[in-house]
Amino acid sequence: MxxxxxxxxxxxxxxxxxxxxxxxxxxxxxxxxxxxxxxxxxxxxxxxxxxxxxxxxxxxxxxxxxxxxxxxxxxxxxxxxxxxxxxxxxxxxxxxxxxxxxxxxxxxxxxxxxxxxxxxxxxxxxxxxxxxxxxxxxxxxxxxxxLSGGWRGARRFRIVEKTPESAVITSFRLAPVDGGSVMDFRPGQYLGLRLTVDGETVHRNYSLSASPNGREYRISVKREPQGLVSGYLHDRARVGDELDAYPPAGEFVLKDGADTLLLITGGVGQTPALPLAEQALAAGRRVIYVHAALNGSVHAFRGHIDRLAAANDALTPVYCYADPLPGDRPHMTGLLDESRLAGLLPKDGGVAAYVVGPKPFMAAVIGALTALGLPASAIVHEFFGPKEALA
Ligand SMILES: Cc1cc2nc3c(=O)[nH]c(=O)nc-3n(C[C@H](O)[C@H](O)[C@H](O)COP(=O)(O)OP(=O)(O)OC[C@H]3O[C@@H](n4cnc5c(N)ncnc54)[C@H](O)[C@@H]3O)c2cc1C
Ligand code: HEM
Missing domain, CATH: 1.10.490.10 (Globins)
Known part of the structure; x- marks a missing residue:
């Protein structure tokens, strides 16, 4: 004191x-x-x-x-x-x-x-x-x-599957080398990874992109231009390679309350929304899954979300492409602004928005939601880096 x-x-x-x-x-x-x-x-x-x-x-x-x-x-x-x-x-x-x-x-x-x-x-x-x-x-x-399957400090994990999801995003399934179980995380949380790239130890966070299953985790990584770790994972990491992970953490998680969830993501910001959507649906809540991408070539997980929606009336996917390619099938084109978002807000209120994407994307979407009357208490967002002011 x-x-x-x-x-x-x-x-x-x-x-x-x-x-x-x-x-x-x-x-x-x-x-x-x-x-x-x-x-x-x-x-x-x-x-x-x-x-x-x-x-x-x-x-x-x-x-x-x-x-x-x-x-x-x-x-x-x-x-x-x-x-x-x-x-x-x-x-x-x-x-x-x-x-x-x-x-x-x-x-x-x-x-x-x-x-x-x-x-x-x-x-x-x-x-x-x-x-x-x-x-x-x-x-x-x-x-x-x-916790069951929990641990403390670094635990060795092995890449057991590497799957391209779009032109720029690749998923990695990670299973513990010791063969034990892994703790459940709260959808929306992320892992801390420690790995060695060109002899240098580096740490990065990656959101968990598949629902908890007790056996392994999945992360999905976007290749950043000249990105050290994302470049390494995309180009050089192979199935069988090992890295260290700390237990899942994070506070961008499902909150009680609103019946309808408006999940609004841009680019690789989609990753935490994937398990969040499944958790909300399992809890009997309605999910409007809005995903913004440049075009179909960089749109990951479309098949997954479409299959989920086909099996569940409570899920409504809305894909918005800024610059569609010939043959693309978005629900909207252009940038997500007030007029495009207005039609997505349920008339009966009771909605909470979860927003993840690059900073200008989050600033624009949250600005539009606020202008449409959604209170700040009904909007949460996640930064893929240190928290910054959105203004
Ligand atoms: C909570 C959280 C969750 C996250 N979840 C995900 C996720 O699910 N998927 C995902 O892909 N990412 C996620 N990230 C981001 C991730 O942690 C990394 O920041 C990202 O992969 C980039 O790391 P990198 O090593 O590839 O790039 P870095 O090497 O860190 O570079 C980042 C950018 O800086 C630029 N840069 C690098 N060096 C220089 C230089 N000398 N001069 C100028 N510019 C330079 C690069 O061009 C690149 O565009 C998350 C981050 C957080 C904090
Ligand atoms: C009173 C002491 C400290 C304060 C107030 C503090 C504050 C913060 C804040 C505000 C962030 C950003 C969080 C976010 O936006 O997500 C952060 C991140 C971080 N802190 Fe601390 N911190 C403290 C001590 C430490 C110590 C002792 C370490 C260990 C060396 C440390 C290592 C880190 C790291 C590695 C990050 C993430 C950085 C990155 O993304 O590059 N901090 N801390």
Whole structure:
């Protein structure tokens, strides 16, 4: 617990730190990677290059310092951080590394303005948050280890099937090398993978794209231009190859409530929606499955969703192609905007929207849904990278 004097210092200095937060986190990461190369591999370096992760940390620090005397409002944000950390097996000893480098970065950026009293208060504030995260993460690690088929830390998996799903997306079925069962996940969750590419250890998250079956997991990966891991998985990974996986995690999961689910995905953002749709249907809910793709050649899983819809009246697929090829059969063409989405919203209300895709896609779709009167509480979305502001 912070003392009242430390809390007062944080409140007084939060605006200054907030004004320099991007510079602080921009100083912090290179410093930490230089001092502690062992933690570098756990971070996706593309999220450093485009500043998404330094910005996510800066926003977290600002939100924390601005709410230092009412931490309960941070609940959902903290849960998101915990799930991301757990998916990458972040451990308590690493908090000392982050704490030391972050305090040094604050000192470097703010210089003499950081008096011993201010350094003490920010150090105490860091450890208050760190201890909260460490405790929540330990609880999650222990809970997952205790589940049937659960585990803790890295577990060796083997690629048992590699299936192209479209011109750019390939699925990988992963079974544990030890032959045991695997824990059920909540549809919408993702795996953290650790693999070695050209002698370098790298970590990535991939959403689970098939419903839980107790034996194995499936991920479906889009080839990114010059993408390190997706390129490796597409071009070089073979059936029989092995990699490490941490237990499934994530908070983009089915919520109770609305009778109708509007699943709206763009491109490879479809992956978490596949098991989510099946779970919602099994629970007797209606699913409007809206998928946007450039054209039929990059539209994965159409056959799967069409078969599901043929067997279940509660599922309505709606495919929207931005630029269809001759012979394509989309339900809509162009980009998903207010006019196209208006006709999909059920008249009787009771709808919740789940949106996944590239940032501009999510911004446009959520903007349109909001303009159509859907409240923010009825819309959830998932980033395939650090969370960012959508505006
Ligand atoms: C929760 C979550 C779920 C996810 N689920 C999925 C999923 O189901 N399917 C899926 O395909 N992905 C998913 N992702 C994304 C995935 O984790 C990877 O980010 C993605 O596969 C790209 O990784 P990569 O190593 O191939 O690309 P990276 O090497 O990380 O590169 C990413 C992009 O940055 C560019 N880039 C790389 N190096 C440079 C450079 N030096 N200069 C400029 N640009 C550069 C590349 O061209 C590329 O377009 C998910 C991510 C998260 C966080
Ligand atoms: C109080 C301390 C910490 C805070 C406030 C914090 C905050 C965050 C935030 C906000 C994110 C982005 C989550 C998202 O948008 O999905 C994140 C991701 C991450 N954090 Fe932390 N974190 C802390 C400590 C640590 C530690 C000790 C490590 C271990 C080295 C760590 C490693 C990571 C990694 C690897 C990611 C994912 C990065 C990526 O996608 O490239 N964090 N953290």
């Amino acid at each position: 912070l003392t009242p004097a430390q809390t007062a210092v944080i409140k007084a200095t939060a605006p200054v730190v907030a004004a320099h937060a991007s510079r602080i986190t921009g100083t912090f990461y290179p410093l930490m990677f230089e001092r502690h190369p062992e933690v570098r591999s756990v971070f996706n370096q593309s999220h450093q290059r485009n500043s998404a992760q330094p910005e996510a940390l800066a926003n977290a620090i600002i939100a924390y310092a601005s709410n230092i005397d009412r931490l309960e409002v941070l609940g959902p944000a903290v849960e998101g951080i915990v799930q991301k950390h757990v998916s990458l097996n972040i451990t308590p000893d690493q908090y000392a590394i982050v704490g030391t480098c972050l305090m040094e970065a604050i000192g470097r950026v703010l210089g003499d303005a950081v008096t011993p009293e201010i350094a003490d208060a920010w150090g105490a504030a860091y450890w208050q948050l760190a201890e909260l995260l460490i405790a929540a993460e330990e609880k999650e690690y222990a809970r997952k280890a205790a």
